[in-house]
Amino acid sequence: xxxxxxxxxxxxxxxxxxxxxxxxxxxxxxxxxxxxxxxxxxxxxxxxxxxxxxxxxxxxxxxxxxxxxxxxxxxxx
Numbered sequence: 001x002x003x004x005x006x007x008x009x010x011x012x013x014x015x016x017x018x019x020x021x022x023x024x025x026x027x028x029x030x031x032x033x034x035x036x037x038x039x040x041x042x043x044x045x046x047x048x049x050x051x052x053x054x055x056x057x058x059x060x061x062x063x064x065x066x067x068x069x070x071x072x073x074x075x076x077x
Contacts, residue, residue, distance in 0.1 A: 002026045005034075 001023065008015060008027055019025055019037045027035045062070075 002028050002033075005029055 003015065003025060005027060015025060015037070019039055022039055025037045026033050027037065
């Protein structure tokens with residue numbers, strides 16, 4: 001949908017509600033496109049993907065899980 005700058009000023013709240021519902025609105029100035037309003041992309045909450053970081057870590061010796069298992073076995077006897 002195209003709207004002029006005056007209409008944008010007069011109905012900003014309503015237009016922002018429409019954009020929030022997913023509509024894209026193009027703002028025209030003197031008949032030429034000047035800007036576009038579109039919904040903000042959904043942001044993911046959570047941790048970033050660290051697989052590349054983890055792949056670069058080199059640990060010497062046995063895995064920690066193996067060390068824990070061995071220590072538990074020693075403690076039983």
